[in-house]
Amino acid sequence: MTERPRPTSRICPACDGFASVSITLGGRTRAGHLRTITVHCSKCHGTGTTTRRTIALAGGRA
Structure with a gap:
């Protein structure tokens, strides 16, 4: 099984x-x-990247 690529920053x-x-x-x-x-x-703050935001949808599946 192949690995999923990491999400880019x-x-x-x-x-x-x-x-x-x-x-x-x-x-x-x-x-x-x-x-x-x-x-x-x-x-x-000097890193050049931001964190990914996770959006929780009401009634959505995890």
Whole structure:
């Protein structure tokens, strides 16, 4: 008997899978590096995926 494939994880609709980004603040340090901050998606908390929702139907069979 063959195994069923695992359900793929869903991509976060808010960030389209790009969960963490670096944003330049403008300007450079004394060493010449750009000053940046890292921002994470607030919906998926930086993972890029969401969990599958299970919908229970009234009177449906399990």
